[in-house]
Amino acid sequence: MNGTAILPKSTKSQHAGRARAQHFVSISGGKDSTATACLAVERAERTGFTPRFLFADTGNEHDVTLEHVEYLARTLGITIETVRADFSGQFAARRTAIARDWPKELRRKQHTAECRAACEDLAYAEKALVREECDCPIKVSPPVPDHLIARAVELMQPTGNPFLDMAMLHGRFPGTKSRFCTTELKLDPMDMVKTPIRMAGTPVVEWVGERADESAARAAKPTIEINRCSWRAPAVIYRPIHGWHVREVFAIAKRHGLKPNPLYLMGMGRVGCFCIMAQKEEVRQTALRFPATIERIAEWEVICGNVARHANTSVALGERDEFVSSFLPTDKVPPDEHGKIRATIHRAVEWSKTSRGGRNFDLLNHLDEIAPAEQRHACSSQYGLCE
Template identity: 25%
Template sequence: MQTATLFDLPAIQTGPQGAPATTPAKKARRPRKVHASVPLTPSTTVPDELIRDADWVVVNSSGGKDSQAMLSYVVRRAKALGMLDKVIVIHADLGDIEWGGTKALAEEQARLVGVRRFEVVQAKGADLLGRVLIRFGKLKAKAEREAIEAGLDPAAVKVAPAWPSSSARWCTSDMKRGPIWTLFTKLAAELSHLGRPVRILNCMGQRAAESAPRAKLAEVEIDRSASNGKRHVTVWRPIHGWSDAEVWREIERSGLPYHPAYDWGMRRLSCSFCVLGCEADVVLAARLRPQKAHEYAAMEVQVAADFKHGLSMAEIIVRAAELEAEHGPLRRPPAGTAMAGFVGKSRTAMYLGRRDLLRERLTLAS
């Protein structure tokens, strides 16, 4: 029998009885209609004008360093304009795949800068691992169906990887973007009395230094996919051009607490095991969260595909075990370790003092 894949099926094959078996033409997708009122380009790219023009200023917070640096910066500008009441912080709760305490930290950061409205959104249904399994089932059924239509053996098909990847970031659309757009609908309804589309300024902490694809993103653009006749969404990436050092200097200046995962050595936050994370990060995560790493490895077996292209979670676990054997268990690093590499030990010590004072004041106020 021939082997078929989702991406390598011939258009015409000889069927079991010698008759030509053609793969049915796929239905063309209808282009999504965007409401005529949605502009093609933003009316301004000037930060203060963006805030003034917006009805809502939505700050997306993963609880990570880029999010909190952006939050500090945006709130500082909004306060100067006397428009802090427009600012809302949104956290997309990813459940157990997040680092512990992430949601609580994102809320604390919002409270500490004076934002009164903190919203948590969460996708309905299965968690990430559950969604990987569901996606695998759908991909497998599709591959088998197409093999049968092409006269091939369905038992021999190769199924496309079910894990998220840089080219298939369905985890972002399913677990973040979708729930956030649902909240946008609610925000637009709250201001429906305006009698016009509600203007939402959607602030994202994406930076050009993170990757080549993010470097190509515009600092300000109209999100036509998220916009409709009731809301116009403008995406603003306030720290798009910032370096790592600038991010840490903003955190140091603000006194906002950052997640301890950075002190352990993680370069990025949100998902403990991000398919886009570097090898060092996922190996470190496997040492810090061994039980969750084994859950990912078990899912690799079920869907017959590696967690990362060319690097399985099983191999990641082996590398983590080798480091444990060579260096012993991880020891908790001193608070401020990550920051000290960018602003120095002296300024980090002062930051820790301000951070603790801010937390004390918040506790007393509440």
């Protein structure tokens, strides 16, 4: 395990003669960002530089994670600054757009997988995505009735919760191929802190806890990445644990006397916000241990559905009788016996109780539900953290 976490000399030399770089460390409350924070603390102790630690509260964080972030700050002896997106200023424009656009027919290209793959050719991409001259089918949504438009305009008001406000403005929750939540709830609020510093001529170094073995996309990222800009100082993206194995991540935290986020002991693979990418077991464990989280998501599905064009259109056409926008991606939950594929959170919970394939009731899962509380909440770590 490489615990030095020192930027290469070549990177340092590129900033010679410029202002000393300001280092930022992103904190999520998870294992990887904790390991990254530990490395930053070690380097600060060794060299005397002063990193700043940022935590983005998406409005969908688990209370356990919020408490754990405070615990990390106390135990490591650092200050963790919390940033939070504010979308309240965007709602007036959205109300205007609903009143203007919903009375009109909406036509959208439904690009096939073959078409999207062909878009690697820039000439074809311009034809397909810009001029819409490909042969892909067009989905037509009829105009929304006036009384539903008036209702949606009235209900389109900010709630003060970043995650929910974001979903309302988009008229949907993030999806597998459109994870705008990361940019709008985490990266953009953090950039609000970093941009003035770069504008003043000071480069920033962003310490990010991303590891190659998490996904093919992350494996393709470099350990050091420099983003230059003609009108502000550069930003260096630094991934100090890029080549680490998960055991090394937990090891450095233990060396610093840190306990893992308690959610890791409860069967969770990720411990940030309740993610739209949640796996089957994570959905089940959340429903079993934190039913209030499931009910909160269910309320959000209704709130978002009330101001979502797709939900209003479906109700107007008689395809369904409720205004609901599914929190989880459509393909997360298998279709029911009627062919419905809407992955509402309550349907997802019922699916999470089934065995592989999503069709058969899992008796072992049922035994977990009826077990005494002290047994039901026993450790179920995916990472072998149970003692």
